[in-house]
Amino acid sequence: MTQTPAENSEQPIEDRVNNRSQRPDSEAFRSFMSSSWAPASQQLPDQAAVAEHAARRRRAISDQFKGERLVLPAGPLKVRSNDTDYMFRPHSAFAHLTGLGVDHEPDAVLVLEPADEGTGDDGGNHRATLYFRPLAGRDTKEFYADARAGEFWIGKRPTLAELRAELALETADLAELEVALTKNLGAAEIGGVQVRLVRDVDPQIDALVDTARINTALNPETADLSQADLQDGKLVEALSELRLVKDDWEVEQLEVAVAATIEGFSEVVRALPRAIGHRRGERVVEGAFAARAREEGNGLGYETIAAAGDHATTLHWITNNGQVKSGELILLDAGVEADSLYTADITRTLPVNGTFSEVQRKVYQAVLDAADAAFKVAKPGVKFRDLHGAAMEVLVDRLVLWGLLPVSAEVALSPEGQQHRRWMPHGTSHHLGLDVHDCAQARAELYLDGVLEEGMVFTIEPGLYFKADDLAVPEEYRGIGVRIEDDVLVTAEGNRNLSAALPRSPEDVESWMSSLS
Numbered sequence: 001m002t003q004t005p006a007e008n009s010e011q012p013i014e015d016r017v018n019n020r021s022q023r024p025d026s027e028a029f030r031s032f033m034s035s036s037w038a039p040a041s042q043q044l045p046d047q048a049a050v051a052e053h054a055a056r057r058r059r060a061i062s063d064q065f066k067g068e069r070l071v072l073p074a075g076p077l078k079v080r081s082n083d084t085d086y087m088f089r090p091h092s093a094f095a096h097l098t099g100l101g102v103d104h105e106p107d108a109v110l111v112l113e114p115a116d117e118g119t120g121d122d123g124g125n126h127r128a129t130l131y132f133r134p135l136a137g138r139d140t141k142e143f144y145a146d147a148r149a150g151e152f153w154i155g156k157r158p159t160l161a162e163l164r165a166e167l168a169l170e171t172a173d174l175a176e177l178e179v180a181l182t183k184n185l186g187a188a189e190i191g192g193v194q195v196r197l198v199r200d201v202d203p204q205i206d207a208l209v210d211t212a213r214i215n216t217a218l219n220p221e222t223a224d225l226s227q228a229d230l231q232d233g234k235l236v237e238a239l240s241e242l243r244l245v246k247d248d249w250e251v252e253q254l255e256v257a258v259a260a261t262i263e264g265f266s267e268v269v270r271a272l273p274r275a276i277g278h279r280r281g282e283r284v285v286e287g288a289f290a291a292r293a294r295e296e297g298n299g300l301g302y303e304t305i306a307a308a309g310d311h312a313t314t315l316h317w318i319t320n321n322g323q324v325k326s327g328e329l330i331l332l333d334a335g336v337e338a339d340s341l342y343t344a345d346i347t348r349t350l351p352v353n354g355t356f357s358e359v360q361r362k363v364y365q366a367v368l369d370a371a372d373a374a375f376k377v378a379k380p381g382v383k384f385r386d387l388h389g390a391a392m393e394v395l396v397d398r399l400v401l402w403g404l405l406p407v408s409a410e411v412a413l414s415p416e417g418q419q420h421r422r423w424m425p426h427g428t429s430h431h432l433g434l435d436v437h438d439c440a441q442a443r444a445e446l447y448l449d450g451v452l453e454e455g456m457v458f459t460i461e462p463g464l465y466f467k468a469d470d471l472a473v474p475e476e477y478r479g480i481g482v483r484i485e486d487d488v489l490v491t492a493e494g495n496r497n498l499s500a501a502l503p504r505s506p507e508d509v510e511s512w513m514s515s516l517s
Contacts, residue, residue: 129169256338281324378490433457
């Protein structure tokens with residue numbers, strides 16, 4: 001039989017991505033590469049400010065899962081195209097319990113190992129260890145040949161001792177992880193340790209834990225992992241609920257993110273004249289904000305919505321390839337992610353030429369009044385869902401006043417009605433923090449039906465969206481989309497608008513835009 005070229009090839013497919021590299025591999029080269037380097041600094045970093053906060057968070061989780069091994073992967077690098085990766089961002093639960101931000105550490109795993117009650121870290125029930133791939137020595141091939149982990153390619157990475165000192169957290173080489181995850185694993189009836197895993201973060205860790213669960217089951221041939229999945233879900237739930245109330249350090253990080261975001265909005269206003277003349281003006285707006293996000297923070301907290309004209313009525317418009325025209329509005333929903341990975345989430349709707357038209361101002365003012373109504377009820381002891389209710393009452397009243405609703409306000413606000421949601425289909429608020437939609441795995445009774453507490457941070461973001469082809473509204477409203485979004489901290493007395501420095505009223509928006517032109 002005649003073989004095809006592919007069948008006759010001796011080089012594995014996975015090795016062919018290196019065909020372009022032309023890396024030398026002679027003994028002389030290896031010897032030369034490992035010599036004549038200045039000695040590495042032996043000075044350890046100071047303990048990071050976040051370390052004590054992260055330790056308290058680990059203790060809180062430890063108290064909920066006594067006697068069980070808890071596994072929180074950071075996640076692997078993700079391929080963007082062929083052999084190039086996206087910039088790494090660790091899973092938020094991992095970042096929350098370690099304090100690691102920016103691009104540390106792909107493939108790392110935090111393991112909370114059960115200890116006798118009260119004998120663990122800080123008097124808790126677990127001893128925490130961070131497993132990661134430490135910096136390879138300059139006498140190793142990894143130093144110059146590993147494009148994903150080698151210092152020659154990606155820069156200096158921390159040693160075990162450096163992260164131990166910075167985070168006040170025990171560290172170990174990633175090579176030791178498999179034994180740490182699988183030792184003594186098994187049914188509690190025979191003295192084994194139960195494990196809970198944050199799933200769907202690192203496929204290799206999922207496979208390792210699942211295989212170990214099957215192999216150590218009382219009857220491996222009939223092992224059922226469905227109960228383990230439920231147990232894993234409870235850990236994810238608890239980690240999400242732990243973030244519902246922010247500590248002082250987290251609030252500071254959110255303030256950093258908000259301040260940088262406000263600067264980004266100013267850059268956008270300055271870029272509007274160029275955007276108006278560009279065939280893809282929305283990209284000009286997007287780019288102006290993105291540049292500030294990278295200069296001041298880790299980058300974007302989420303994909304920017306730069307929606308001009310009728311695009312503003314598409315809730316998650318991130319294509320951003322449209323024109324920006326004088327006389328129309330542009331809705332900018334954007335947030336800077338700080339180096340700590342905490343993100344802002346702010347929206348302003350701006351008149352492209354700096355001045356609202358009469359109907360634009362009318363719609364804008366209605367949305368602003370709805371937001372202010374939500375602010376008034378945002379205080380400890382109030383249910384989270386009441387923020388939405390307060391905003392909807394205002395919007396329904398305006399829609400009735402304008403003759404747009406086919407029913408009364410009472411009917412529209414009833415569970416059987418909700419006709420107003422045609423023009424305001426999303427929720428008014430969501431929690432904010434490490435994720436732009438933070439705490440998303442929390443139980444409904446603690447989120448939507450939860451009671452506001454001091455330290456909670458969320459958005460207030462009502463809107464009205466009248467699509468260009470919506471024949472249920474007069475022509476003058478069509479193509480107008482308005483959203484106003486601020487980031488709000490619950491205080492003992494009520495609330496504080498973290499993004500208050502960014503103008504909100506139509507008059508202040510016009511004055512601010514004029515000052516930047």
